[in-house]
Amino acid sequence: MLEKMGKAAKAASYQMALLSSREKNRALECIADNLEAQAAAILEANEKDLAEAKANGLSEAMLDRLQLTPSRLSSIANDVRQVCNLADPVGQIIDGGVLDSGLRLERRRVPLGVVGVIYEARPNVTVDVASLCLKTGNAAILRGGKETWRTNAATVKVIQQALTECGLPAAAVQAIESPDRALVNELLRMDRYVDMLIPRGGAGLHKLCREQSTIPVITGGIGVCHIFVDDSAEFEPALRIIVNAKTQRPSTCNTVETLLVHQGIAANFLPALSQQMAESGVTLHADEKALPLLQNGPAEVLPVKAEDYDDEWLSLHLNVKVVANIDDAIDHIREHGTQHSDAILTRTLRNANRFVNEVDSSAVYVNASTRFTDGGQFGLGAEVAVSTQKLHARGPMGLEALTTYKWIGFGDDTIRA
Amino acid sequence: MLEKMGKAAKAASYQMALLSSREKNRALECIADNLEAQAAAILEANEKDLAEAKANGLSEAMLDRLQLTPSRLSSIANDVRQVCNLADPVGQIIDGGVLDSGLRLERRRVPLGVVGVIYEARPNVTVDVASLCLKTGNAAILRGGKETWRTNAATVKVIQQALTECGLPAAAVQAIESPDRALVNELLRMDRYVDMLIPRGGAGLHKLCREQSTIPVITGGIGVCHIFVDDSAEFEPALRIIVNAKTQRPSTCNTVETLLVHQGIAANFLPALSQQMAESGVTLHADEKALPLLQNGPAEVLPVKAEDYDDEWLSLHLNVKVVANIDDAIDHIREHGTQHSDAILTRTLRNANRFVNEVDSSAVYVNASTRFTDGGQFGLGAEVAVSTQKLHARGPMGLEALTTYKWIGFGDDTIRA
Numbered sequence: 001m002l003e004k005m006g007k008a009a010k011a012a013s014y015q016m017a018l019l020s021s022r023e024k025n026r027a028l029e030c031i032a033d034n035l036e037a038q039a040a041a042i043l044e045a046n047e048k049d050l051a052e053a054k055a056n057g058l059s060e061a062m063l064d065r066l067q068l069t070p071s072r073l074s075s076i077a078n079d080v081r082q083v084c085n086l087a088d089p090v091g092q093i094i095d096g097g098v099l100d101s102g103l104r105l106e107r108r109r110v111p112l113g114v115v116g117v118i119y120e121a122r123p124n125v126t127v128d129v130a131s132l133c134l135k136t137g138n139a140a141i142l143r144g145g146k147e148t149w150r151t152n153a154a155t156v157k158v159i160q161q162a163l164t165e166c167g168l169p170a171a172a173v174q175a176i177e178s179p180d181r182a183l184v185n186e187l188l189r190m191d192r193y194v195d196m197l198i199p200r201g202g203a204g205l206h207k208l209c210r211e212q213s214t215i216p217v218i219t220g221g222i223g224v225c226h227i228f229v230d231d232s233a234e235f236e237p238a239l240r241i242i243v244n245a246k247t248q249r250p251s252t253c254n255t256v257e258t259l260l261v262h263q264g265i266a267a268n269f270l271p272a273l274s275q276q277m278a279e280s281g282v283t284l285h286a287d288e289k290a291l292p293l294l295q296n297g298p299a300e301v302l303p304v305k306a307e308d309y310d311d312e313w314l315s316l317h318l319n320v321k322v323v324a325n326i327d328d329a330i331d332h333i334r335e336h337g338t339q340h341s342d343a344i345l346t347r348t349l350r351n352a353n354r355f356v357n358e359v360d361s362s363a364v365y366v367n368a369s370t371r372f373t374d375g376g377q378f379g380l381g382a383e384v385a386v387s388t389q390k391l392h393a394r395g396p397m398g399l400e401a402l403t404t405y406k407w408i409g410f411g412d413d414t415i416r417a
Numbered sequence: 418m419l420e421k422m423g424k425a426a427k428a429a430s431y432q433m434a435l436l437s438s439r440e441k442n443r444a445l446e447c448i449a450d451n452l453e454a455q456a457a458a459i460l461e462a463n464e465k466d467l468a469e470a471k472a473n474g475l476s477e478a479m480l481d482r483l484q485l486t487p488s489r490l491s492s493i494a495n496d497v498r499q500v501c502n503l504a505d506p507v508g509q510i511i512d513g514g515v516l517d518s519g520l521r522l523e524r525r526r527v528p529l530g531v532v533g534v535i536y537e538a539r540p541n542v543t544v545d546v547a548s549l550c551l552k553t554g555n556a557a558i559l560r561g562g563k564e565t566w567r568t569n570a571a572t573v574k575v576i577q578q579a580l581t582e583c584g585l586p587a588a589a590v591q592a593i594e595s596p597d598r599a600l601v602n603e604l605l606r607m608d609r610y611v612d613m614l615i616p617r618g619g620a621g622l623h624k625l626c627r628e629q630s631t632i633p634v635i636t637g638g639i640g641v642c643h644i645f646v647d648d649s650a651e652f653e654p655a656l657r658i659i660v661n662a663k664t665q666r667p668s669t670c671n672t673v674e675t676l677l678v679h680q681g682i683a684a685n686f687l688p689a690l691s692q693q694m695a696e697s698g699v700t701l702h703a704d705e706k707a708l709p710l711l712q713n714g715p716a717e718v719l720p721v722k723a724e725d726y727d728d729e730w731l732s733l734h735l736n737v738k739v740v741a742n743i744d745d746a747i748d749h750i751r752e753h754g755t756q757h758s759d760a761i762l763t764r765t766l767r768n769a770n771r772f773v774n775e776v777d778s779s780a781v782y783v784n785a786s787t788r789f790t791d792g793g794q795f796g797l798g799a800e801v802a803v804s805t806q807k808l809h810a811r812g813p814m815g816l817e818a819l820t821t822y823k824w825i826g827f828g829d830d831t832i833r834a
Contacts, residue, residue, distance in 0.1 A: 014751070018774060099796060103785055112807050113777065191627060195807050210608060214627045216634075216808040237830035244832035334431070356825050357435060360530065368520055368828025377833065378824065379516060390529050390612050390821040391633040391809040404807035407795070408773050411785025413654035415661035416794065 002186045005141060006193030008171035009114045013139040016172050017111045021088040023166075028131055030162040032080040035127065038158045039073050045154035046123065053147050066148055068123050076127050083131045086381040089400045090137050101417065104410040109403045111137035113195040116187055116215065120201045121145025126152045130159055130173045132384055136402040139172045141194065143187060146179035153177040188213040195404075196392075198385050218397070220362075220387040223253035223340035224312055225370045228329040228355065230346035231264035237367070238269075238345045239276045242318075244369040245343070247280050251314050253386060254341050254363075254373040258309060258319040260329040266293055266322045273320070274299040282316045289322035309336040326351050330358050337361060339388045341370040362388055362395035419603045422558060423610030425588035426531045430556035433589050434528045438505040440583075441552055448548065448579040449497040455575045456490050462571035463540065470564050483565055485540050493544050500548045503798040506817045507554050518834065521827040526820045528554035530612040533604055533632065537618045538562025543572045547590045549801055553819040556589045558611060560604060563596035570594040605630040612821075613809075615802050635814070637779075637804040640670035640757035641729055642787045645746040645772065647763035648681035654784070655686075655762045656693045659735075661786040662760070664697050668731050670803060671758050671780075671790040675726060675736040677746040683710055683739045690737070691716040699733045706739035726753040743768050747775050754778060756805045758787040779805055779812035 016024075035042070046068040053066055089109050096106030115138045119125045126144055133140035144152040152175050160170035176183050188197070191214040198218050199209045206219045227245060229238050245256035261269055270290055274297025277284055285304040286294050294301045304319050309332075313319075323329045326344075333342050343365035344355035352366045363373040373395060375383025380398030387393045393401035433441075452459070463485040470483055506526050513523030532555045536542045543561055550557035561569040569592050577587035593600050605614070608631040615635050616626045623636045644662060646655050662673035678686055687707055691714025694701055702721040703711050711718045721736050726749075730736075740746045743761075750759050760782035761772035769783045780790040790812060792800025797815030804810045810818035 014775065014777070017777075097796075099789075099794065101789070101794070103789055103794075105789075105795060110777075210631045216806060218808075234830075241828075241830060241832055248833055352827075358431065360431070360434075360527075361823065363824040363826060365826040366828060368826050368831040369833050371833040372516075372518070372520055372522075372826055372831075373824070377516065377518070377520075378522060379514075389633060391635075394821055395824045404811055406778065407780040407790070407812045409780060409782040409785050409789055411658075411783060413651075413658060414785040414789075415658055416665055416786050416788040 002176070002183060002190060005171075005174050005176070006114070006190045009139040009141055009174060010193045012169035012171040013111065013113045015169055016134070016137045016139055017113075019137055019168075024088065024135055024137065025084040027134060027163060027166045027168055028080050028084050030166050031131065031159050032077040034158050034162040035077040035080070035155070036074060039070055042073060042151065042154045042158060043068055043070070045150040046148075049148050049150045058147065062121075066121055066123065066151075068151065072124075076124050079124075080127060080131045083135050083382065086135060086399060088135060089403050094405055101414055102412065103414050106408050107405045108408055109400075110406050112402055112404050114139045114141060114193055115402060116141045116143070116190070116194045116197045118143045118184060118187070118197070118199045118201065118205065118209070119145065121147035123148050123151045123155065125200065126155045126175070127159070129384065130156070132382055132399060132402060134172065136399050138402055141174050141176070141187065143176040143184060146181070149177060149179045184208075185212060188215065191215045200385055216392070218385060218387050218393060219389050220340075220385055221253050222312065222338045222388065223255065224258065224310065224336060224338045225254060225256045225340055226258045226260055226333050226337060226342045227256050227370065228260040228323070228326070228333075228342075228344045229262060229265065229269060230326065230344060230348060230351050231262040232347040232351070233265065233345040234347065235269060235272050239272065241343070241345060241367070241369050242273070243276060243280050245371055246282055246318055247316065248369070248371050250316055252371070253312070254370050255314070256318065256343075256370050257313050258321065258336070260321050260323045260332055261290065263289070263322050263324055266290065270294050270320070271297050274301070277318065280316070282318050285317060285319045287321040290320045294320065326354060330355070333359055333361070340386070341365070341373040343368060343370050362386070419593070419600060419607060422588075422591050422593070423531070423607045426556040426558050426591060427610045429586035429588040430528065430530045432586050433551070433554045433556055434530075436554055436585075441505065441554065442501040444551060444580060444583045444585055445497050445501050445548055447583050448576050449494040451575050451579040452494040452497070452544065452572075453491060456487055459490060459568065459571045459575060460485055460487070462567040463565075466565050466567045475564065479538075483538055483540065483568075485568065489541075493541050496541075497544060497548045500552050500799065503552060503816060505552060506820050511822055518831055519829065520831050523825050524822045525825055527823050529819055529821050531556045531558060531610055532819060533558045533560070533607070533611040533614045535560045535601060535604070535614070535616045535618065535622065535626070536562065538564040540565050540568045540572065542617065543569045543592070544576070546801070547573070547576055549799055549816060549819060551589065553816050555819055558591050558593065558604065560593040560601060563598070566594060566596045601625075602629060605632065608632045617802055633809070635802060635804050635810060636806050637757075637802055638670050639729065639755045639805065640672065641675065641727065641753060641755045642671060642673045642757055643675045643677055643750050643754060643759045644673045644787065645677040645740070645743070645750075645759075645761045646679060646682065646686060647743065647761060647765060647768050648679040649764040649768070650682070650762040651764065652686060652689050656689065658760070658762060658784070658786050659690070660693060660697050662788055663699055663735055664733065665786070665788050667733055669788070670729070671787050672731070673735065673760075673787050674730050675738065675753070677738050677740045677749055678707065680706070680739050680741055683707065687711050687737070688714050691718070694735065697733070699735050702734060702736045704738040707737045711737065743771060747772070750776055750778070757803070758782070758790040760785060760787050779803070
């Protein structure tokens with residue numbers, strides 16, 4: 001089955017690559033309209049998914065994530081309309097010139113071809129990813145969380161009808177419409193048809209893709225993010241940044257998980273931190289140097305376990321470790337970080353520069369919240385994923401990350417000397 | 418053993434990333450000087466490799482490829498000196514600006530970290546790859562062909578001495594000094610330390626890397642390249658381009674392997690082709706439509722086998738197929754090409770544009786030889802490899818392909834709203 005999907009996706013991708021921005025936007029408008037017009041079918045499928053999820057005892061938070069409502073669906077449709085307003089990177093000339101030989105050479109941005117996306121049970125991601133792939137002239141093969149497979153299938157059916165109405169190949173957006181996990185493994189080996197694979201999910205999925213995929217994979221989205229509070233930091237703004245980075249939306253990958261505090265200010269800073277964290281409802285996990293300085297404060301505090309440094313809390317918990325100096329802080333981040341987002345709070349120019357140069361992460365910040373690592377915040381207009389690997393795209397991936405380039409040589413019967 | 422190498426390489430990479438261009442160039446000069454000064458040790462190791470290769474019955478061509486001489490070593494040293502003249506991409510600001518939030522954001526080019534390279538038995542590649550990695554502030558782990566392992570080990574020893582003399586970590590350039598093939602498999606799983614893997618070799622090595630590697634791999638270097646002779650092509654320049662693309666250096670990956678000839682000109686063009694190919698010493702492999710038109714000509718001609726379309730000849734052999742039209746040609750290239758380099762010879766603007774837009778290869782040419790696909794020819798100054806996959810780098814890879822970027826956010830105690 002997947003072989004057939006792959007072949008159809010590749011064939012569709014050749015057609016999609018040739019569309020003008022206007023044609024692609026027309027298809028996106030049509031998809032948005034159809035999502036609203038055929039809401040009933042999608043909501044019905046979603047109800048079945050929800051009923052099964054309830055029967056399986058999923059948490060309330062999870063159920064809320066799965067659920068679609070007419071207004072949520074409208075907001076998803078409006079997101080598709082927003083994609084029309086984004087600049088289309090396809091066709092852009094990256095660089096070019098005339099070679100010594102007389103060959104006129106240009107590097108032109110083109111779609112990747114077929115993009116495979118494996119994601120968690122979030123019904124909006126289906127539409128989101130499909131619209132970004134279409135905007136960039138790619139075909140997409142989608143595999144959403146098994147808890148929403150009926151919703152995804154119904155959604156993709158609506159998208160495909162819209163494509164057909166616009167005279168475009170339905171195979172440009174396909175979903176693996178089965179909760180069978182074995183199909184994921186099959187998808188991972190379809191390098192003949194799929195040009196790039198984006199896993200969006202937990203560490204386990206990323207590991208599976210890294211180990212099993214024969215398709216180039218963009219891993220990311222796992223953020224063990226750090227803030228280093230240097231001894232020259234000012235307390236009040238430092239606490240404001242920490243509150244923002246920890247509590248603004250704790251479940252996100254750019255939330256801070258570990259605070260590294262310079263030993264020179266620990267005795268004064270940590271009591272103030274405890275006060276602030278108590279107000280923000282944050283539980284602290286302190287190393288042996290930090291613990292005595294926090295134990296008398298109002299915030300809840302526990303001894304940190306070694307493994308806490310290597311995992312995301314994704315909730316109102318924060319590790320606190322006292323470090324000897326900036327070198328110690330950088331070493332800790334190199335060992336425990338996930339190359340996502342790390343920040344230094346300092347008033348010392350040299351330390352700001354050292355941190356920026358020596359911390360090997362997708363995003364590094366000076367006196368700012370780690371929460372900025374986001375396609376929307378970075379002005380990319382959209383976010384396909386956040387990459388924490390170094391090839392092709394690093395950090396938030398916008399539309400450009402769904403493209404590649406080709407070299408085009410225009411000769412006048414030109415041969416190599 | 419490899420675990421230790423990986424760890425040392427990663428540590429070295431942190432140091433290398435901070436070097437100025439001047440410091441890196443000084444190290445390169447020192448390496449070049451030491452390669453000449455310590456030629457005796459390298460040549461001695463090379464003699465042992467050669468003796469073993471001879472005993473194993475390697476071909477004369479292969480032995481010549483393995484052999485180092487004082488003058489070859491000098492020329493390798495001079496190549497290192499040339500790398501000093503290349504512009505250093507590290508530190509370049511790709512783009513940047515101030516976000517609505519007030520955060521000043523820039524995207525800065527940085528080294529990849531640790532680059533792994535697996536290559537054939539060519540002693541010059543060791544120095545070549547090492548110098549390009551050093552120039553871009555990366556550490557390198559090298560695994561050359563097993564026939565030259567002694568030469569590689571001796572060469573890397575000289576490079577490491579030069580690094581130490583310059584106060585740089587010897588672990589910035591390491592070689593796997595054993596012909597044991599199992600170590601390759603071990604290297605492929607070292608994603609904890611190695612950021613990018615470049616295999617340079619045959620299709621088997623690329624397949625192994627795609628299937629086994631947990632490190633992002635850049636595959637490429639396999640070129641089943643096509644030239645489509647459209648019915649509007651002029652014969653004389655067309656033949657000149659075909660001769661260049663086939664015979665200028667037949668063993669290279671950008672050499673044409675299959676000629677697709679429009680049926681409208683086949684009856685006149687193929688006899689002229691036979692004449693020219695006979696003069697150039699090229700054997701033709703013709704499909705059933707081309708065969709009768711070539712059989713009476715002076716060039717040697719055989720019936721093409723189905724599998725000939727999917728393999729590189731890398732010698733003076735050329736497939737010839739008659740196609741109905743440009744659609745037919747594009748379909749053939751999509752099915753049998755390796756997304757390396759393909760050309761159209763035409764006088765028709767619309768067909769030129771169609772070919773450029775619809776052929777999904779790293780390099781596409783209009784009225785020019787496929788032989789141009791080369792880092793030197795493209796003005797990249799150097800060539801690490803030729804990528805035929807679409808992520809990170811496509812086509813000839815220059816120094817830039819050995820870098821990535823990081824996002825740097827400079828705040829003024831800036832938080833996300």
